[in-house]
Amino acid sequence: xxxxxxxxxxxxxxxxLKPLVNKFTPKxxxxxxxxxxxxTGITILSILSFLGLWHLGSKALYNKEANYKxxxxxxxxxxxxxxxxxxxxxxxxxSCQPNTLPxxxxxxxxxxxxxxxxxxxxxxKAAFIEKMAATNAKLVAQGKDAxxxxxxxxxxxxxxxxxxxxxxxxLLALLIAVPIGIIIGLSPSLRSAxxxxxxxxxxxxxxxxxxxxxxxxxxxxxxxxxxxxxxxSFISVGLCAMWATLVNTAMGVSSVDKDYIxxxxxxxxxxxxxxxxxxxxxxxxxxxxxxxxxxxxxWMVLIAIELLAQSQxxxxxxxxxxxxxxxxxxxxxxxxxxxxxxxxFLLDRIMLSVQNLVSFNKNExx
Numbered sequence: 001x002x003x004x005x006x007x008x009x010x011x012x013x014x015x016x017l018k019p020l021v022n023k024f025t026p027k028x029x030x031x032x033x034x035x036x037x038x039x040t041g042i043t044i045l046s047i048l049s050f051l052g053l054w055h056l057g058s059k060a061l062y063n064k065e066a067n068y069k070x071x072x073x074x075x076x077x078x079x080x081x082x083x084x085x086x087x088x089x090x091x092x093x094x095s096c097q098p099n100t101l102p103x104x105x106x107x108x109x110x111x112x113x114x115x116x117x118x119x120x121x122x123x124x125k126a127a128f129i130e131k132m133a134a135t136n137a138k139l140v141a142q143g144k145d146a147x148x149x150x151x152x153x154x155x156x157x158x159x160x161x162x163x164x165x166x167x168x169x170x171l172l173a174l175l176i177a178v179p180i181g182i183i184i185g186l187s188p189s190l191r192s193a194x195x196x197x198x199x200x201x202x203x204x205x206x207x208x209x210x211x212x213x214x215x216x217x218x219x220x221x222x223x224x225x226x227x228x229x230x231x232x233s234f235i236s237v238g239l240c241a242m243w244a245t246l247v248n249t250a251m252g253v254s255s256v257d258k259d260y261i262x263x264x265x266x267x268x269x270x271x272x273x274x275x276x277x278x279x280x281x282x283x284x285x286x287x288x289x290x291x292x293x294x295x296x297x298x299w300m301v302l303i304a305i306e307l308l309a310q311s312q313x314x315x316x317x318x319x320x321x322x323x324x325x326x327x328x329x330x331x332x333x334x335x336x337x338x339x340x341x342x343x344x345f346l347l348d349r350i351m352l353s354v355q356n357l358v359s360f361n362k363n364e365x366x
Contacts, residue, residue: 046139110335169235182275210304252286303340
């Protein structure tokens with residue numbers, strides 16, 4: 001039974017694969033494989049339909065802008081200029097290509113380019129480290145800082161920076177929201193006292209949280225020449241995203257079955273024993289629901305905050321590509337969009353798996 005539950009949890013979010021998983025369990029039936037193939041086929045068909053509509057849409061937009069450029073050349077400079085513009089567009093020259101929604105093929109090509117760029121940058125970094133190894137050893141022996149590689153970050157490094165930032169912000173949100181939520185949930189008076197605070201600050205924009213954190217951090221680090229972008233980013237993300245966990249924790253603690261509280265009194269449990277042995281286990285489903293929302297919100301607001309803080313993450317990458325306006329910039333932005341969406345999905349699945357692992361409720365959660 002436990003094996004069945006474990007296997008099913010591993011494919012949460014990929015429902016069309018669940019019947020296929022059952023073939024590895026004693027309850028497998030032949031009809032399940034047909035059900036799995038049907039759902040897989042529908043999923044593949046929907047993906048192909050999406051790619052087809054995307055291709056047709058990008059082609060229509062490309063033709064619209066190309067025709068506009070040709071018509072503009074005809075109106076302003078005559079037939080010869082219009083013919084030259086048409087020939088330039090047809091040749092594929094990047095200097096005159098319409099700058100619009102890229103096709104799926106262009107996005108795939110940009111993804112491969114970013115991966116190749118990552119490999120090249122890693123090779124340069126490895127060569128630099130090898131070249132400076134002896135010099136850095138001497139510097140460290142003298143008590144000085146080693147010389148570090150300061151070259152351009154690759155796309156993979158940028159993604160890892162964003163993941164590191166969002167997890168730091170999520171951890172900060174957890175450390176602030178869960179203890180405060182427990183304290184507020186235990187006392188109706190405190191809930192009433194803090195309700196105004198939560199209702200006012202919960203809907204505040206991530207841009208405003210960034211500005212507030214920036215005011216404080218730049219003063220605390222005044223005179224320090226180090227880059228504070230990461231610190232500002234993760235604190236802003238944590239403060240912006242913590243409210244769902246705070247509210248859900250307080251709600252979960254306050255709604256614990258009174259019979260459990262009475263049993264704790266009969267057993268003469270201390271305050272901390274009552275919290276950790278009775279209240280928290282009963283509140284876990286709501287707390288983890290809040291944590292899942294917090295992680296999702298943190299990942300969404302991270303892009304805007306990284307842009308404002310000039311932190312070397314996906315937010316700044318997208319903005320710089322938009323400002324760059326190169327021939328493949330739009331395709332790189334779409335690559336970043338898919339990466340952001342996929343990572344957001346995986347983060348939610350990770351939280352759901354942890355929730356199912358620690359929750360006393362063994363019913364499968366979605």
